[in-house]
Amino acid sequence: MKALRYLNKYFFKYRYLLLAGVFFIICSNIFAILVAPIVRTAIDTMADDIKTYSLLSIDRAFLLSHIGKLALFFGALVLASALVKGVFMYFMRQTIIVMSRNIEYDLKNEVFEHYQKLGAAFYSSNYTGDLMNRISEDVSRVRMYLGPAVMYTINMFFLFVLVISVMVSINPRITLLVLLPLPILSVTIYFISEVINKRSDFLQQKLSNITTFTQEAFSGIRVIKSFAVEKWFRKAFENETEEYRKRYLELVKVNALFFPMILALVGLSVIITIYVGGKEVINGTFSFGNIAEYVIYVNMLTWPVASVGWVTSLVQRAEASQARINEFLQTEPDKVEGGVQDFSFSDSIEFRNVSFRYKADHSDVLKHIDLRIPKGTTLGIIGTTGSGKSTLARLLLRSYAPTEGQICLDGSDIQQLNLQAYRKLFGYVPQDIFLFSDTIANNIKFGVAQGDLDQTSVERFAAIADVHNDILGFPKAYQTLLGERGISLSGGQKQRVAIARALAREPEVLVLDDCLSAVDTSTEARIKHNLKPVMENKTSIVISHRVSSMENCDLVVVMDKGQIVESGSIQELLRAEGLFARMAEMQQQEEGISVE
Numbered sequence: 001m002k003a004l005r006y007l008n009k010y011f012f013k014y015r016y017l018l019l020a021g022v023f024f025i026i027c028s029n030i031f032a033i034l035v036a037p038i039v040r041t042a043i044d045t046m047a048d049d050i051k052t053y054s055l056l057s058i059d060r061a062f063l064l065s066h067i068g069k070l071a072l073f074f075g076a077l078v079l080a081s082a083l084v085k086g087v088f089m090y091f092m093r094q095t096i097i098v099m100s101r102n103i104e105y106d107l108k109n110e111v112f113e114h115y116q117k118l119g120a121a122f123y124s125s126n127y128t129g130d131l132m133n134r135i136s137e138d139v140s141r142v143r144m145y146l147g148p149a150v151m152y153t154i155n156m157f158f159l160f161v162l163v164i165s166v167m168v169s170i171n172p173r174i175t176l177l178v179l180l181p182l183p184i185l186s187v188t189i190y191f192i193s194e195v196i197n198k199r200s201d202f203l204q205q206k207l208s209n210i211t212t213f214t215q216e217a218f219s220g221i222r223v224i225k226s227f228a229v230e231k232w233f234r235k236a237f238e239n240e241t242e243e244y245r246k247r248y249l250e251l252v253k254v255n256a257l258f259f260p261m262i263l264a265l266v267g268l269s270v271i272i273t274i275y276v277g278g279k280e281v282i283n284g285t286f287s288f289g290n291i292a293e294y295v296i297y298v299n300m301l302t303w304p305v306a307s308v309g310w311v312t313s314l315v316q317r318a319e320a321s322q323a324r325i326n327e328f329l330q331t332e333p334d335k336v337e338g339g340v341q342d343f344s345f346s347d348s349i350e351f352r353n354v355s356f357r358y359k360a361d362h363s364d365v366l367k368h369i370d371l372r373i374p375k376g377t378t379l380g381i382i383g384t385t386g387s388g389k390s391t392l393a394r395l396l397l398r399s400y401a402p403t404e405g406q407i408c409l410d411g412s413d414i415q416q417l418n419l420q421a422y423r424k425l426f427g428y429v430p431q432d433i434f435l436f437s438d439t440i441a442n443n444i445k446f447g448v449a450q451g452d453l454d455q456t457s458v459e460r461f462a463a464i465a466d467v468h469n470d471i472l473g474f475p476k477a478y479q480t481l482l483g484e485r486g487i488s489l490s491g492g493q494k495q496r497v498a499i500a501r502a503l504a505r506e507p508e509v510l511v512l513d514d515c516l517s518a519v520d521t522s523t524e525a526r527i528k529h530n531l532k533p534v535m536e537n538k539t540s541i542v543i544s545h546r547v548s549s550m551e552n553c554d555l556v557v558v559m560d561k562g563q564i565v566e567s568g569s570i571q572e573l574l575r576a577e578g579l580f581a582r583m584a585e586m587q588q589q590e591e592g593i594s595v596e
């Protein structure tokens with residue numbers, strides 16, 4: 001129960017709902033129990049009256065009408081108390097179940113908010129599906145504890161206390177005999193539900209495998225068809241579902257045992273009641289009415305007893321789920337996510353002896369990087385694939401913290417600076433572009449506070465990124481939806497929309513990570529031309545493996561295997577006849593264009 005203790009703060013938050021719920025539970029139980037004594041009184045009164053009337057040898061017709069009236073009267077009483085009980089049960093659910101839904105809502109928000117705080121390192125070491133499960137599957141299981149389990153437990157407690165004390169006050173010995181089978185019932189149900197839960201967990205897992213499989217088959221349908229492997233996929237799907245069917249039928253068998261079992265044990269209690277009660281009636285210590293009353297009590301206790309097993313397994317599952325949720329909630333955000341210091345950018349960004357590795361047991365991806373980017377200048381970073389260019393950009397954006405060394409803004413370590421404000425400085429076009437399933441216009445406005453950008457500006461930025469004409473060609477122009485249910489963009493179009501999105505923030509520092517790799521050289525030339533005035537007074541970092549992208553740069557650094565191997569202006573680098581010059585020559589031959 002340790003993990004579930006975490007939820008106590010929520011019980012406290014909704015304590016009034018909980019208390020009201022307990023009150024309604026008590027009331028509903030009182031009226032539920034009332035039925036039994038009413039029935040007993042009815043039977044005993046009628047039996048007495050029949051006895052006395054027959055002694056006085058009164059008219060049979062009169063006796064019948066008298067009994068009829070009694071039956072109506074007591075019947076009305078039973079009906080009335082059942083109705084009142086129903087009303088209280090309604091309020092019991094309205095309070096406790098509502099409380100559980102509220103807590104579920106709060107908990108989901110808490111988990112989501114925490115997810116947003118966690119950094120890139122966390123996301124690269126966890127599966128997306130797993131993260132989704134925490135917030136859906138696990139929270140739902142916890143809700144079963146918060147709602148039904150809590151409600152039934154409180155209900156059971158009060159029902160037991162009330163019913164058993166009434167029964168004992170009537171006849172302790174019979175009470176003991178009658179209640180004997182109930183613990184057996186409880187334990188049996190606990191074990192059966194264990195089996196059921198285990199099997200249904202397994203099925204759940206199977207089902208999610210089938211879903212993943214199906215989803216891949218749909219998203220990859222073009223590849224599947226073009227490789228003509230439909231048959232193989234169908235066969236694999238069949239195998240998966242066949243296994244699922246078999247396991248499901250096993251579960252059905254256990255389920256089929258469940259109810260007969262309960263009914264048999266309840267029946268046993270009723271038989272004991274009638275047998276033992278009957279003997280006592282003959283001895284004169286018990287009335288006919290008492291037998292009926294006891295049968296009602298036994299029936300009333302059956303469901304709660306049956307649900308002990310069920311509730312126990314609910315609580316156990318909730319416990320396991322909450323433990324998983326807690327594990328995530330207790331994951332501390334990276335140190336990159338901290339920082340409170342206010343600042344403004346006026347001088348330069350500096351890398352001071354920065355080394356970095358993604359995981360402790362990996363090798364260094366960046367080695368002793370020293371680099372100074374004065375405000376207002378354009379830096380070019382060029383290097384082969386895997387040389388660490390994107391990693392350098394990620395460190396600058398504070399997705400990760402350097403393993404060694406410091407990155408400084410105007411001399412202060414960027415980890416100390418207020419993160420939100422720090423990231424606002426940047427317009428970043430990452431290498432792996434992600435656009436949301438939304439309209440193109442909204443994707444461009446995405447990084448602007450509250451999407452506060454008019455259509456003319458959106459179009460202006462799209463034009464700079466040379467994607468405006470492409471967009472006008474789409475069915476609904478800027479209102480065209482992207483993503484699964486909308487159109488899909490080509491790699492080059494995606495890159496240009498992402499450039500427009502970065503520009504729309506009108507950032508102080510523009511970071512373009514290989515953002516023109518998928519556009520042809522003439523488009524690249526146009527974009528470079530458009531960007532020139534925009535970048536004039538801005539600090540920019542242009543990352544590319546193409547020499548032609550370095551054209552507007554004040555300083556170019558050449559990276560190789562995580563190190564800066566050369567730096568200088570383009571002319572200097574060409575003259576030095578090092579790696580850069582070799583790359584330039586090679587690319588010139590490939591594309592037949594000049595760098596200068």
Ligand SMILES: Nc1ncnc2c1ncn2[C@@H]1O[C@H](COP(=O)(O)OP(=O)(O)O)[C@@H](O)[C@H]1O
Nearest residue numbers: 124358365383384385386387388389390391392
């Ligand atoms: N999330 C990551 N986890 C572990 N290693 C990574 C990760 N991202 C990149 N790397 C590794 O870091 C090295 C540099 O990658 P990257 O910075 O993307 O190079 P570039 O952008 O110059 O092509 C590569 O060897 C790559 O495999």
Ligand SMILES: [Mg+2]
Nearest residue numbers: 389390431514
């Ligand atoms: Mg890269």
